[in-house]
Amino acid sequence: xxxxxxxxxxxxxxxxxxxxxxxxxxxxxxxxxxxxxxxxxxxxxxxxxxxxxxxxxxxxxxxxxxxxxxxxxxxxxxxxxxxxxxxxxxxxxxxxxxxxxxxxxxxxxxxxxxxxxxxxxxxxxxxxxxxxxxxxxxxxxxxxxxxxxxxxxxxxxxxxxxxxxxxxxxxxxxxxx
Amino acid sequence: xxxxxxxxxxxxxxxxxxxxxxxxxxxxxxxxxxxxxxxxxxxxxxxxxxxxxxxxxxxxxxxxxxxxxxxxxxxxxxxxxxxxxxxxxxxxxxxxxxxxxxxxxxxxxxxxxxxxxxxxxxxxxxxxxxxxxxxxxxxxxxxxxxxxxxxxxxxxxxxxxxxxxxxxxxxxxxxxx
Amino acid sequence: xxxxxxxxxxxxxxxxxxxxxxxxxxxxxxxxxxxxxxxxxxxxxxxxxxxxxxxxxxxxxxxxxxxxxxxxxxxxxxxxxxxxxxxxxxxxxxxxxxxxxxxxxxxxxxxxxxxxxxxxxxxxxxxxxxxxxxxxxxxxxxxxxxxxxxxxxxxxxxxxxxxxxxxxxxxxxxxxx
Amino acid sequence: xxxxxxxxxxxxxxxxxxxxxxxxxxxxxxxxxxxxxxxxxxxxxxxxxxxxxxxxxxxxxxxxxxxxxxxxxxxxxxxxxxxxxxxxxxxxxxxxxxxxxxxxxxxxxxxxxxxxxxxxxxxxxxxxxxxxxxxxxxxxxxxxxxxxxxxxxxxxxxxxxxxxxxxxxxxxxxxxx
Numbered sequence: 158x159x160x161x162x163x164x165x166x167x168x169x170x171x172x173x174x175x176x177x178x179x180x181x182x183x184x185x186x187x188x189x190x191x192x193x194x195x196x197x198x199x200x201x202x203x204x205x206x207x208x209x210x211x212x213x214x215x216x217x218x219x220x221x222x223x224x225x226x227x228x229x230x231x232x233x234x235x236x237x238x239x240x241x242x243x244x245x246x247x248x249x250x251x252x253x254x255x256x257x258x259x260x261x262x263x264x265x266x267x268x269x270x271x272x273x274x275x276x277x278x279x280x281x282x283x284x285x286x287x288x289x290x291x292x293x294x295x296x297x298x299x300x301x302x303x304x305x306x307x308x309x310x311x312x313x314x315x316x317x318x319x320x321x322x323x324x325x326x327x328x329x330x331x332x333x334x
Numbered sequence: 335x336x337x338x339x340x341x342x343x344x345x346x347x348x349x350x351x352x353x354x355x356x357x358x359x360x361x362x363x364x365x366x367x368x369x370x371x372x373x374x375x376x377x378x379x380x381x382x383x384x385x386x387x388x389x390x391x392x393x394x395x396x397x398x399x400x401x402x403x404x405x406x407x408x409x410x411x412x413x414x415x416x417x418x419x420x421x422x423x424x425x426x427x428x429x430x431x432x433x434x435x436x437x438x439x440x441x442x443x444x445x446x447x448x449x450x451x452x453x454x455x456x457x458x459x460x461x462x463x464x465x466x467x468x469x470x471x472x473x474x475x476x477x478x479x480x481x482x483x484x485x486x487x488x489x490x491x492x493x494x495x496x497x498x499x500x501x502x503x504x505x506x507x508x509x510x511x
Numbered sequence: 512x513x514x515x516x517x518x519x520x521x522x523x524x525x526x527x528x529x530x531x532x533x534x535x536x537x538x539x540x541x542x543x544x545x546x547x548x549x550x551x552x553x554x555x556x557x558x559x560x561x562x563x564x565x566x567x568x569x570x571x572x573x574x575x576x577x578x579x580x581x582x583x584x585x586x587x588x589x590x591x592x593x594x595x596x597x598x599x600x601x602x603x604x605x606x607x608x609x610x611x612x613x614x615x616x617x618x619x620x621x622x623x624x625x626x627x628x629x630x631x632x633x634x635x636x637x638x639x640x641x642x643x644x645x646x647x648x649x650x651x652x653x654x655x656x657x658x659x660x661x662x663x664x665x666x667x668x669x670x671x672x673x674x675x676x677x678x679x680x681x682x683x684x685x686x687x688x
Numbered sequence: 689x690x691x692x693x694x695x696x697x698x699x700x701x702x703x704x705x706x707x708x709x710x711x712x713x714x715x716x717x718x719x720x721x722x723x724x725x726x727x728x729x730x731x732x733x734x735x736x737x738x739x740x741x742x743x744x745x746x747x748x749x750x751x752x753x754x755x756x757x758x759x760x761x762x763x764x765x766x767x768x769x770x771x772x773x774x775x776x777x778x779x780x781x782x783x784x785x786x787x788x789x790x791x792x793x794x795x796x797x798x799x800x801x802x803x804x805x806x807x808x809x810x811x812x813x814x815x816x817x818x819x820x821x822x823x824x825x826x827x828x829x830x831x832x833x834x835x836x837x838x839x840x841x842x843x844x845x846x847x848x849x850x851x852x853x854x855x856x857x858x859x860x861x862x863x864x865x
Contacts, residue, residue, distance in 0.1 A: 169382045198382065205346045205375065205426045206419075242383075244814065245465040246422060248429035249382045255419050262652075275835065276810050283775065283811055284461035286644055287637045288422040293652045298616075298644050304806065421637065439829075452658065456630050457637055460598065463821055464814045472826045475793075481629065523736045552736065559700045559729065559780045560773075596737075596786050599777060599819040603736045606779035638815035642776040 160233040160333055162186055165196040167239045167250025173199075177310040178271050178303055179238045184314060185329055186236075193236070194228060198249045201225075206255050222256060229260040234332055235294055238269045241281035246288065254292065262293035267332040269301040271309075277302030301328040337410040337510055339363055342373040344416045344427025350376075354487040355448050355480055356415045361491060362506055363413075370413070371405060375426045378402075383432050399433060406437035411509055412471055415446045418458035423465065431469065439470035444509040446478040454479030478505040514545045514587040514687055521593045521604025523553040531664040532625050532657055533592045538668060539683055540590075547590070548582060552603045555579075560609050576610060583614040588686055589648055592623045595635035600642065608646065616647035621686040623655040631656030655682040691722045691764040691864055698770045698781025700730040708841040709802050709834055710769045715845060716860055717767075724767070725759060729780045732756075737786050753787060760791040765863055766825055769800045772812035777819065785823065793824035798863040800832040808833030832859040 164186070166179045179195055186193035201221050210222045218226070229235075237254075240247050266289045270278030279302050289296045301324060303309050309321055316322050341360050345352045356372055363370035378398050387399045395403070406412075414431075417424050443466045447455030456479050466473045478501060480486050486498055493499050518537050522529045533549055540547035555575050564576045572580070583589075591608075594601050620643045624632030633656050643650045655678060657663050663675055670676050695717070697710045710726055717724035732752050741753045749757070760766075768785075771778050797820045801809030810833050820827045832855060834840050840852055847853050 170384050205429065206424075207347050242428065242432050243435075243465045244468040245428060245461055247383075248425040248432060251419065251422060251428065252382065252425035255425060258420075276807050276833065279807050279811050280464070280814055283641045283814055284422055284464075284637070286641050287457070287461075288420045290640055290650060290652050291421040291654075295649045295652060296644060298647045298649060300645075302807065453630050453633050453656065457633050460634055460637055460818045461814070463818050467817055467827060467829050468831075470829045472829060473821060475821050475824045475826060477822075479630065524738050559783065560778075561701050596782065597789075597819045598822040599782060599815055601737075602779040602783035602786060605773065605776060605782065606736065609773050609779060612774075634818070638776055638818075641811070641815075642774045645775040 160191045161231055162191055162193050162234045162236055163196050163228055163232055164193050164236045164238060165253060166198065167237070167247045167253065169199040169249045174273065174306045175238055175240055175271055177312065177314060178269055178306055180314045181310050181316065182236060182238065182269060182325065185325060189329065189333065191333065196225065196253065198253045201253065203252060203256060205252060209258065210256050211259060226257065226260050229257060232264060234264050235261065235266040236269065236332065237266055237285065237289070239278060239281050239285055241270065241272055241278035244280040246281050246285050251288070254288065258292060264294050265332065266294040266296045267299065267328065268296050269303065271303040271306040273305065273307055275304050277304035297331050299328045299331045301325060337368045338408055339368055339370050339411045339413055340373050340405055340409055341370050341413045341415060342430060343375065344414070344424045344430065346376040346426045351450065351483045352415055352417050352448055354489065354491060355446055355483055357491045358487050358493065359413060359415065359446060359502065362502060366506065366510065368510065373402065373430065375430045378430065380429060380433060382429060386435065387433050388436065403434065403437050406434060409441060411441050412438065412443040413446065413509065414443055414462065414466070416455060416458050416462055418447065418449055418455035421457040423458050423462050431465065435469060441471050442509065443471040443473045444476065444505065445473050446480065448480040448483040450482065450484055452481050454481035474508050476505045476508045478502060515585055516540055516545055516547050516588045516590055517550050517582055517586055518547050518590045518592060519550040519607060520552065521591070521601045521607065523603045528627065528660045529592055529594050529625060531666065531668060532623055532660055534668045535664050535670065536590060536592065536623060536679065539679060543683065543687065545687065550579065550607065552607045555607065557606060557610060559606060563612065564610050565613060580611065580614050583611060586618060588618050589615065589620040590623065590686065591620055591639065591643065593632060593635050593639055595624065595626055595632035598634040600635050600639050608642065612646060618648050619686065620648040620650045621653065621682065622650050623657065625657040625660040627659065627661055629658050631658035651685050653682045653685045655679060692762055693717055693722055693724050693765045693767055694727050694759055694763055695724050695767045695769060696727040696784060697729065698768070698778045698784065700780045705804065705837045706769055706771050706802055708843065708845060709800055709837055711845045712841050712847065713767060713769065713800060713856065716856060720860065720864065722864065727756065727784065729784045732784065734783060734787060736783060740789065741787050742790065757788065757791050760788060763795060765795050766792065766797040767800065767863065768797055768816065768820065770809060770812050770816055772801065772803055772809035775811040777812050777816050785819065789823060795825050796863065797825040797827045798830065798859065799827050800834065802834040802837040804836065804838055806835050808835035828862050830859045830862045832856060
């Protein structure tokens with residue numbers, strides 16, 4: 158069954174490497190017949206949260222929030238791609254997530270974390286699990302950490318090692334199951 | 335000895351109650367003879383991090399980052415006032431913090447967390463401890479949680495209960511010691 | 512459909528109050544027609560982990576591990592009742608949980624946290640969410656924190672306030688759904 | 689100035705590799721002229737916490753708790769060596785730590801985390817930071833993660849790579865400073 162799985166990226170840096178992980182996972186999801194739209198904070202340019210989407214009277218929310226709400230409501234699962242800033246969740250990610258709440262309810266989520274260094278961003282994934290649970294989209298057990306992402310996936314989006322393909326495959330199996 | 339202790343607030347909401355906790359703690363610090371400037375993300379309007387302060391060539395960083403860097407370098411300690419969003423650190427706070435790193439080194443920090451509900455934001459304080467440690471400003475053991483902040487401190491900045499004054503006093507004793 | 516939901520308690524103290532929360536939730540689950548056996552570390556007296564259950568050759572594990580393995584394999588969900596020790600997970604709980612792994616897979620879990628003080632043990636619940644996810648039994652979004660448990664539930668197991676009954680009801684609805 | 693720095697190990701497994709990290713760090717501390725006694729839960733065999741040390745009337749606590757209390761009171765800092773069990777703190781570590789509280793106050797601590805795999809146990813270090821802070825011994829910013837410890841340090845206690853010596857050196861500099 159084709160699913161809708163938004164891929165939410167958590168970085169706005171111009172030289173961000175995370176976009177490689179997002180694009181690779183989108184391609185893998187699409188190859189499996191799913192719809193996997195990229196939710197990109199660099200394009201969305203959402204302000205720091207003053208009002209949540211649900212705090213706007215119907216029809217008055219900014220366009221980009223309205224579009225996200227429509228997308229989220231028809232989604233089956235969420236894939237979150239996160240960097241690690243100071244051992245925590247990047248503000249570009251929490252800011253993208255925090256504008257919504259009920260729209261996420263009752264769907265599973267999955268966490269791909271990455272870093273330029275050796276530990277793959279796994280420290281950010283831990284508080285992120287707590288946040289995703291509170292947001293009503295508990296994360297699946299499998300975690301996909303990608304250390305040294307700049308080497309692990311080329312700019313063109315090809316994994317450099319078969320091991321990543323295998324682990325990404327199992328990760329997506331678990332999410333889409 | 336008079337100290338410089340920036341009070342970093344982590345909310346930009348127009349109806350934020352956190353400003354009451356920040357103002358109360360600033361008044362207490364000033365009453366003890368310290369300098370306690372408010373670092374307010376609603377005024378700073380820092381963008382989501384593309385470049386950190388240190389990634390700008392000297393003299394080319396935006397004014398508000400330059401002023402913060404000067405303040406942080408001459409500071410003796412940091413007081414962080416945080417809400418809890420979805421059991422995590424609010425993006426307005428991580429965004430304010432993440433623009434700097436070396437500027438914080440070798441000073442202690444302290445966490446005041448608050449909520450409109452019963453649990454005082456203590457869940458956000460836990461990952462925040464890890465972030466502050468990684469930023470080189472480990473947090474003091476004492477935590478100042480303020481549940482139901484809207485009742486605990488009046489708009490004029492007066493605590494409604496003597497208990498808060500006592501615990502805030504011990505908290506600031508520990509930070510300024 | 513009647514479910515099997517082990518209730519895993521995380522304290523061995525002789526004067527533990529957590530047993531009240533465990534017994535209350537067991538009674539509620541049984542009233543709904545489910546089987547809810549208590550997993551009590553004070554009775555089990557499991558040693559600190561040298562070998563996990565799965566590291567014993569078949570048939571050679573200690574009796575109490577063998578019985579737990581049989582129970583866990585036929586379970587539909589797990590309910591974990593945790594105190595908070597130094598803002599973390601009590602060793603009596605992690606020790607009870609860490610002896611098993613694959614036996615938990617593919618079932619949901621739920622967290623009831625409690626404290627003698629005001630914050631209901633919610634700080635321990637956050638790293639516990641990460642542990643339960645890694646153990647293959649991701650926790651449901653709803654959390655049941657019980658502050659001042661010694662007053663909230665009598666020794667006889669009756670809640671002192673209707674509010675707890677309502678929130679426990681919604682919590683169990685979500686777990687058994 | 690010679691310091692007293694207990695090295696608290698968090699594993700009781702017979703085939704534990706963590707003992708290599710503990711012995712290596714003890715040797716390094718001793719080479720710097722410090723006293724670095726090993727606190728080994730496998731020898732101590734402390735029961736899961738029923739009563740904390742301070743809950744015993746003076747002179748009635750078990751010998752091993754009495755000896756630890758004397759050691760801790762005259763210590764200048766604590767070095768904690770932790771594995772990662774299910775992304776959390778091993779019960780052998782939390783159990784060793786949780787028997788005491790005031791005895792730790794006002795000293796810094798440092799975290800060495802390790803794993804047999806690639807991520808060096810850094811996930812366990814995050815909730816451990818929160819616990820150590822609450823215990824009154826906030827952890828220094830530097831973290832010493834040792835991935836693939838079984839290869840990184842030989843059984844005889846010699847690091848296989850100069851990089852580990854350099855990072856351990858900086859880590860101990862920061863702790864003893």
